[in-house]
Amino acid sequence: MHPFRRVPVTDLHALKDVSFDIEQGEFFGIAGRNGSGKSTLLKCMAGVYRVDRGAITVAGRLVPFIELGVGFNQEMTALDNVVINGVMMGLSPREAQRRFDAVVEFAELEDFLDLKLKNYSSGMQVRLAFSLMVQADADVLLIDEVLAVGDAAFQQKCFDAFHDLRDRGKTVVLVTHDMQMIERFCQRAMLLHHGAVAGIGDPGSVARRYLELNFEEDDEASVTAGRPDDVSHGVAIGDVWIEGPDGRRVDTVGQGDPLVIRAEIEALQHIDDPEIGVTINDEAGTVVFGTTTRELGREEQPFEPGERISLRLALRNDLKPARYYVDCGVHEGVHRVAGFRYRASDFLVFGNRAQLGLVSLDHTFELERRRNRTEAATTP
Amino acid sequence: MSSTALPRQIRGPSAFGGGLRRTLYLTWIIGLTEYRLTYFGSALGYLWSLMRPLMLFGVLYVVFSEIVDFGDDIVNYPMLLLFNIVLFNFFTDASTKAVTSVVDREAIVRKMHFPGMVIPFARVLSGGLNLAVSLIAVFLFLLAYGLNPRWTWLLLPLLLVPLVLLTLGVAMLLSALYVRFRDVAPIWAVLSTALFYGSPVLYAIDKVPEQYRQMLMLVNPLADILEQGRRWVIDPNADGAIAAAGGGAWILVPIAVGTAVCALGVWVFNREAPRIAERL
Numbered sequence: 047m048h049p050f051r052r053v054p055v056t057d058l059h060a061l062k063d064v065s066f067d068i069e070q071g072e073f074f075g076i077a078g079r080n081g082s083g084k085s086t087l088l089k090c091m092a093g094v095y096r097v098d099r100g101a102i103t104v105a106g107r108l109v110p111f112i113e114l115g116v117g118f119n120q121e122m123t124a125l126d127n128v129v130i131n132g133v134m135m136g137l138s139p140r141e142a143q144r145r146f147d148a149v150v151e152f153a154e155l156e157d158f159l160d161l162k163l164k165n166y167s168s169g170m171q172v173r174l175a176f177s178l179m180v181q182a183d184a185d186v187l188l189i190d191e192v193l194a195v196g197d198a199a200f201q202q203k204c205f206d207a208f209h210d211l212r213d214r215g216k217t218v219v220l221v222t223h224d225m226q227m228i229e230r231f232c233q234r235a236m237l238l239h240h241g242a243v244a245g246i247g248d249p250g251s252v253a254r255r256y257l258e259l260n261f262e263e264d265d266e267a268s269v270t271a272g273r274p275d276d277v278s279h280g281v282a283i284g285d286v287w288i289e290g291p292d293g294r295r296v297d298t299v300g301q302g303d304p305l306v307i308r309a310e311i312e313a314l315q316h317i318d319d320p321e322i323g324v325t326i327n328d329e330a331g332t333v334v335f336g337t338t339t340r341e342l343g344r345e346e347q348p349f350e351p352g353e354r355i356s357l358r359l360a361l362r363n364d365l366k367p368a369r370y371y372v373d374c375g376v377h378e379g380v381h382r383v384a385g386f387r388y389r390a391s392d393f394l395v396f397g398n399r400a401q402l403g404l405v406s407l408d409h410t411f412e413l414e415r416r417r418n419r420t421e422a423a424t425t426p
Numbered sequence: 427m428s429s430t431a432l433p434r435q436i437r438g439p440s441a442f443g444g445g446l447r448r449t450l451y452l453t454w455i456i457g458l459t460e461y462r463l464t465y466f467g468s469a470l471g472y473l474w475s476l477m478r479p480l481m482l483f484g485v486l487y488v489v490f491s492e493i494v495d496f497g498d499d500i501v502n503y504p505m506l507l508l509f510n511i512v513l514f515n516f517f518t519d520a521s522t523k524a525v526t527s528v529v530d531r532e533a534i535v536r537k538m539h540f541p542g543m544v545i546p547f548a549r550v551l552s553g554g555l556n557l558a559v560s561l562i563a564v565f566l567f568l569l570a571y572g573l574n575p576r577w578t579w580l581l582l583p584l585l586l587v588p589l590v591l592l593t594l595g596v597a598m599l600l601s602a603l604y605v606r607f608r609d610v611a612p613i614w615a616v617l618s619t620a621l622f623y624g625s626p627v628l629y630a631i632d633k634v635p636e637q638y639r640q641m642l643m644l645v646n647p648l649a650d651i652l653e654q655g656r657r658w659v660i661d662p663n664a665d666g667a668i669a670a671a672g673g674g675a676w677i678l679v680p681i682a683v684g685t686a687v688c689a690l691g692v693w694v695f696n697r698e699a700p701r702i703a704e705r706l
Binding site: 089091092093094095096101104105108112113116117121122129130133134135136139 | 435447451454455466536540
């Protein structure tokens, strides 16, 4: 052991070349995966970390909410905690005390004021902390993921409050990896990727970019599976790929976008009554969609040796976000397999429409609600 | 409120940044909270602020007055002992608690922009509140013991100010170093005990052999504070700090030592503050 020996150091830049402006009164989202540097950026903006290079400027009082209820003490009552937390957020003790009623009212905790904080449920504590944040009267609010907690109704209430603050000229910066939140609430968003800005602009395009990046990384990691079931008895299935709108090869397809599958097939011998089929399968091997020329009612002319067939299958992409594999095959007659390629191509679907089930079908949702009044009617 | 504020650069964490007013509020609110929670849940509550020094005094008094027969030739020895213990206790208590303060308060340090020094200061403040309560008891005891109140008792704040400043300096130094070197805690445990015996708490300075006496008064500012307290509060015929330090300008030496400790504390803390959140 050498207590004074220097440990070798490798520099890790959590953030590099990150420049952006947030206007007053804006609801701005910062998104990124784990480790993209978004929390580091937030802590730099909050003044918890110091930037090694560059500058961050802010007009007005900035209050960070990296965690709810910083400095809350479980042994003390709501009033004490409101004062402590309020002072942490830059209020004077008297000012914090003055706002206590408003805080408690917003948190809907009027009936529990005599309790110590430790007797509050976690939801109540969250509500108290949220209310404080809303009542703190900051010019700029920095919010980190904290909105993931709390029940939906209170979450909505908080966002209503944020919108209210924004309408009063306050600025809200929300940091999250939850794209739906960004799309729901933010006016503008920025995407961080490996400590650099990967996109900045309207939340929709940033969200798409985020999903693309996510899948690209998954793609790099995936290992091409073996193809145990490939068959070539007279027909060779050549290249199979996904075509993008500009005619180039792609491996990601957005939800709702056109999905075009292309294949090159070569006949090595004469094939009577050929049937060409394509299936889209999910990771587990379930056939999500399949079609063949015969099912479409088409009768193909026999293949001649040396003939090349170019296939183009187009459909609207109603798949849910996941990885899919394309199988392609040619039958001779109904039973004989002349050629088959297992997982001849694969692609990823990104998007954020409803994610239950296998596919995301176009739909509408209507409810008609009626209350059962018989109980009230029978009561004398 | 201040929507027309001018753009201002966020400079990251520091020891003193963030406005004097907020620093004071924070120190007050955190220190007060810590004091309120010190004896939280105990049956006697705040009474412990009085009981603890009294009980320690009881033990030491029995040992050094009755068993070892030590303080006979020191005027009002039991009261001197009580007075010294309360003052010295404040110093050790506050500084020892300050050692781990920044680390203990990690949750805040990493989540909020903060003038870092608030945290050790709050610990010292919490100790100071404790001291204030204890001192009330001490003076009641002095009166009960039969000491006549003298106008020099009013000079007590002149002792407390350097004592608090010295404690603050040590608290800043230790709390900042502890973030980097956890060895500080055991080192300070030993060092503060050494200081206890190296300061005229159990004894008076005239009990120290002639050849060490001046040296002790010069290097240990705590010795000067305690000796001056003895003259002002317990025994007006005692030498006092100036005479014991060698007279006249010699008193500047312990003042310089104390100032140096404070300056070192401020310097180290200020240097470490911007990076504390990252090191935790």
